[in-house]
Amino acid sequence: MLLISCPNCGPRDETEFHYGGQAHVAYPEDPYALNDREWAEYLFYRDNTKGAYAERWVHSTGCRQWFNMLRDTVSYEIQAVYPMGTPAPGGSAPGTTANTAQAPEGASK
Amino acid sequence: MSADHLPEHPDFLWRNPEPKSSYDAVIVGGGGHGLATAYFLAKNHGMTNIAVLEKGWLAGGNMARNTTIIRSNYLWDESAAIYEHALKLWEVLPEELEYDFLFSQRGVMNLAHTLGDVRESMRRVGANKLNGVDAEWLDPQQVKELCPILNVGDNIRYPVMGATYQPRAGIAKHDHVAWAFARKCDEMGVDIIQNCEVTGFLKDGNRVVGVKTNRGTINTEKVGLCAAGHSSVLAEMAGFRLPIQSHPLQALVSELHEPVHPTVVMSNHVHVYVSQAHKGELVMGAGVDSYNGYGQRGSFHVIEEQMAAAVELFPIFARAHVLRTWGGIVDTTMDASPIVGTTPVENMFVNCGWGTGGFKGTPAAGLTFAHTIATGAPHKLNEPFSLERFETGALIDEHGAAAVAH
Ligand SMILES: Cc1cc2nc3c(=O)[nH]c(=O)nc-3n(C[C@H](O)[C@H](O)[C@H](O)COP(=O)(O)OP(=O)(O)OC[C@H]3O[C@@H](n4cnc5c(N)ncnc54)[C@H](O)[C@@H]3O)c2cc1C
Ligand SMILES: [Zn+2]
DSSP: OOEEEETTTEEEEGGGOEEEEESSOOOOSOGGGOOHHHHHHHHHOOOOOSSEEEEEEEOTTTTOOEEEEEEETTTOOEEEEEOTTSOOTTSOSTTOSGGGSSSOTTTTO | OOGGGSOOOOOOSSOOOOOOSEEEEEEEOOSHHHHHHHHHHHHHHOOOSEEEEOSSSTTOSGGGTSOOEEOOOOSSHHHHHHHHHHHHHHHHHHHHTTOOOOOBOOOEEEEEOSHHHHHHHHHHHHHHHHTTOOOEEEOHHHHHHHOTTSOOSSSSSSOOOEEEEETTOEEOOHHHHHHHHHHHHHHTTOEEEOSOOEEEEEEETTEEEEEEETTEEEEEEEEEEOOGGGHHHHHHHHTOOOSOEEEEEEEEEEEEOOSOOOSEEEETTTTEEEEEOTTSEEEEEEEEOSSOOOSSOOOHHHHHHHHHHHHHHOGGGGGOOEEEEEEEEEEEOTTSOOEEEEOSSBTEEEEEOOGGGOSTTHHHHHHHHHHHHHHSSOOTTTGGGOTTHHHHOOOOOOHHHHSSOO
């Protein structure tokens, strides 16, 4: 069981949260401009990093707010919790690359 | 007891050779799928100058961590075809491999707990029959007759409203399956190399020409990836992406009990599946942990929910004890179907995405993947399971039959 520090409510059990997958994946600005390959990338392809991974969680049974987390996918250690719309600390985490960083956060959920 | 009182070590089933400097093909991953692929490459395609590279010990990954359920009652034609082919191979493999790995066709029941479940299940029984897969619909009374310890009363949160039943389905001893394949591979000259981690690939332009390992560089004409939970990591080394997310998946066993459970019972709705191993342990599997994970362990609440479901369905389990729990790393796709085929890198092939349910597919994965590697083109059974389907949209959505279950 992970102990997750909600930015609004403080440390709570993992069972109060839901997982939202990779963070910083923006809805394409102009979906019609994409070819099948690019559309497939947006729909089905996500990073599957072994190591520090930027991901989204929602505090479903608490404040019901989304936030981002940097978590190690091997040790499961939570390295940072940070607000939607801000880049991952350190800047080098997967999912923070230029092609996905522009559109407003939360647009796709 | 001192060492000189120990019995002699039994014969080893395979050699532990040093890696050669070059092979005709290299398989990455010594789980069930890697070993089955090597077996069919040698047996069906005469490719014996090949190696299986395993970073840990043979079958130390998902192969010996799964709950060993084998069935073929999938909904869609493409899935029914490949899983039913696998089941037919399971029926002949003990003889072919000259190894009794206790394949027991004790039947598998998939319970229905809601009206939606009932409709989906009846539809699946119909589809299965059309595809030549043995399938029946059972009402709650028939469920009770087949598995008397199941509670079919309406005093539980999700009463049993019926079940699909596949009589030819069952379980097998997974580690022995791996050893059976390994021994035959070895006899045919395949090198099985343990403690050999692939750390990179050598390429000539877009063509793979070798693998880098912690035991040196190995040249090869072809590479087949069979790394299950680590498929994305290897693909990244090779320079392409896979639509895979790796999740922890947990299972557990009780202490040994007298035989009480004659079949295999699975429930998607309440997330538990149960059988009783030959020795007597109750074997139970859970759903995946929601988060991505490479840690071979998951969160305890997942097990807690699974046990609550098990005790509701099987009241006598309330007095059993958990002996061991463990986790594996499963490679899930968005449509809950595997990927078996070519990759954007020339001469590199991938078999992955079997997720929570690839043990049953082991023989067919091996057969079709070997065909693809040897000929460069898919076998008709794995043709629909290409990587391109995520671009064309020809998905094989088996969430109904496979998302949680095995
Ligand atoms: C708890 C659990 C229950 C399950 N229950 C069922 C079930 O009831 N029925 C069913 O059909 N399926 C089930 N499955 C799924 C099934 O176990 C897998 O789909 C299947 O085992 C995957 O194929 P494999 O055996 O080749 O994988 P693995 O045994 O995981 O083999 C992959 C191998 O690749 C190796 N590897 C990884 N990276 C490298 C590298 N860089 N270099 C060299 N080697 C590498 C790994 O060490 C590993 O040994 C279950 C899985 C789990 C975890
Ligand atoms: Zn909160």
